[in-house]
């Protein structure tokens with residue numbers, strides 16, 4: 666499952682992000698997922714839950730911030746409607762070439778975590 670690999674990468678990034686700021690436990694990761702990223706949000710959440718079960722991240726939620734892509738005709742400017750997951754090559758009105766804007770996001774936007782022990786973090790020198 667493609668989503669499992671993405672979930673594992675998201676966890677790696679989230680862990681690194683928390684490690685950079687001191688000991689902590691991830692509680693929520695917010696991810697931007699674009700229309701063109703070939704990710705099914707529900708499958709990704711399912712993969713995430715399976716991945717973190719029984720790990721220090723267990724219970725951490727994955728929130729998906731969906732970023733749609735839009736298609737525009739360069740000739741008539743029309744925005745032909747399309748069914749989700751389908752893409753048109755040419756404008757249905759004038760046969761102009763359609764351009765696609767946005768929707769290629771796959772970024773970790775935010776990692777929320779609880780500090781495990783702020784006092785201990787200070788004692789360790791507390792980078793950042």
Ligand SMILES: [Zn+2]
Nearest residue numbers: 738741756759
């Ligand atoms: Zn057109």
